[in-house]
Amino acid sequence: MAAKGQGRRRVRYCINHAASFGTETPMNQYFGTYHRFDTASKKDAGVLLGADNLVGDRYRIDLTMDGSEHRAWLVSRFDQRIGYFDPSFSRDLSILAARGLTLTALLSFIAFTEQPEPGHYWGEMAVVAYDPAEEEVFDTFLDSISARLQDGIRPQVSLEADGVASILASEGSWTPEKTVPLPSKEKGTVIMKSRRSLSEKAIEQGRKGNKGCYFVSWAFLLALVAAAMFALKSCGAF
Numbered sequence: 088m089a090a091k092g093q094g095r096r097r098v099r100y101c102i103n104h105a106a107s108f109g110t111e112t113p114m115n116q117y118f119g120t121y122h123r124f125d126t127a128s129k130k131d132a133g134v135l136l137g138a139d140n141l142v143g144d145r146y147r148i149d150l151t152m153d154g155s156e157h158r159a160w161l162v163s164r165f166d167q168r169i170g171y172f173d174p175s176f177s178r179d180l181s182i183l184a185a186r187g188l189t190l191t192a193l194l195s196f197i198a199f200t201e202q203p204e205p206g207h208y209w210g211e212m213a214v215v216a217y218d219p220a221e222e223e224v225f226d227t228f229l230d231s232i233s234a235r236l237q238d239g240i241r242p243q244v245s246l247e248a249d250g251v252a253s254i255l256a257s258e259g260s261w262t263p264e265k266t267v268p269l270p271s272k273e274k275g276t277v278i279m280k281s282r283r284s285l286s287e288k289a290i291e292q293g294r295k296g297n298k299g300c301y302f303v304s305w306a307f308l309l310a311l312v313a314a315a316m317f318a319l320k321s322c323g324a325f
Contacts, residue, residue: 118188122176127168127170228262
C-alpha cells in the first residue's frame with residue numbers, strides 16, 4: 088500500500104473567479120470563496136439555529152433546477168436542506184461540478200435581518216471545489232479550515248496558485264495566514280452564530296463518542312451556572 092501522498096496524480100492548480108468559469112483550461116482544478124446563502128422558510132431557519140447545524144460544519148451541495156434557474160441547495164450531515172445559493176452562483180457551481188470537481192461548503196455564520204418584514208435568516212458559507220484525485224489532502228485542509236471557523240476565524244479560501252501548491256506540498260496541513268472579516272453589519276441585522284459556544288463543543292464531543300470530554304464539559308457548564316447563582320444569592324438578588 089502506497090504511503091500517504093505517494094502515487095497520486097498531481098495536477099497544476101489555480102483560482103478562477105466566477106467571470107472566467109466559461110473558459111475551459113486544465114488549470115481549473117480549485118476554487119474557493121465565501122458566499123451568501125438564504126433560507127427558504129422560517130422552519131428551515133429554526134433547524135439552522137439548532138444544535139444540528141454548527142459553525143464549521145460541512146455541507147453537501149445538491150445542484151438542482153427550479154424552472155429555468157439553477158439552484159444549489161446546502162444539505163447538512165443529517166440530510167436536511169438548510170438553505171440555498173442564488174441562481175448565478177448556483178450556475179457557477181454547476182459548471183465546476185460538470186468539470187468533475189468535488190464541491191463542499193462549511194458554515195461561517197448565520198444572521199437575521201429585520202427588513203423587509205417579517206425578516207429573514209441568511210448566512211455565509213466557505214465554498215471549496217477541488218479535484219477528487221486529491222480528496223485525502225483536501226479533507227485534511229478542510230478540517231483545519233473548519234477548526235478555525237469554529238473559533239470565529241475566517242481563513243481566506245480564495246487562494247492563488249502558490250497557496251494551493253502549499254496545500255498539496257504539506258499534504259493538507261497548511262492553512263492560509265490571511266483572514267476574511269465578517270461583512271459590514273447593516274442596520275437591522277444581527278449575527279446569530281459566528282463561532283461554536285462551549286455547550287455546542289460539548290454536544291459535538293458527545294456525538295463523536297468522546298463521553299469523558301462530553302461529561303467534563305457539561306460539568307464545567309453546570310459549575311459555572313452554580314457559581315453564578317451563588318453570586319447572585321450572595322448579593323441578595325433572590
